[in-house]
Amino acid sequence: MVEEEGTDAMSHVNNAELTIKSGIEFDKSVALAKAFAEKDGETLVIVVGDHQTGGMTIEAPDSEE
Secondary structure (H helix, E strand, O other): OOOOHHHHHHHHOOOHHHHHHHHHHHHHHHHHHHHHHHHHOOOOOOOOOOOOOOOOOOOOOOOOO
16 A cells, blocks of 8 residues: 555645645556556556545745735
């Protein structure tokens, strides 16, 4: 089992850069698991989200918030 907590944590604080980075890192983990499963032939890989993080917004560059 792999969980990428950064996706959730960084979304809650509207940090788009680190949210994207955590998604990329999670994608790497899934790729590794898929490669193992393909070689092993006995492993099932299931990828799910535990919940949506909702409320993330992208502010204008000159936003004061």
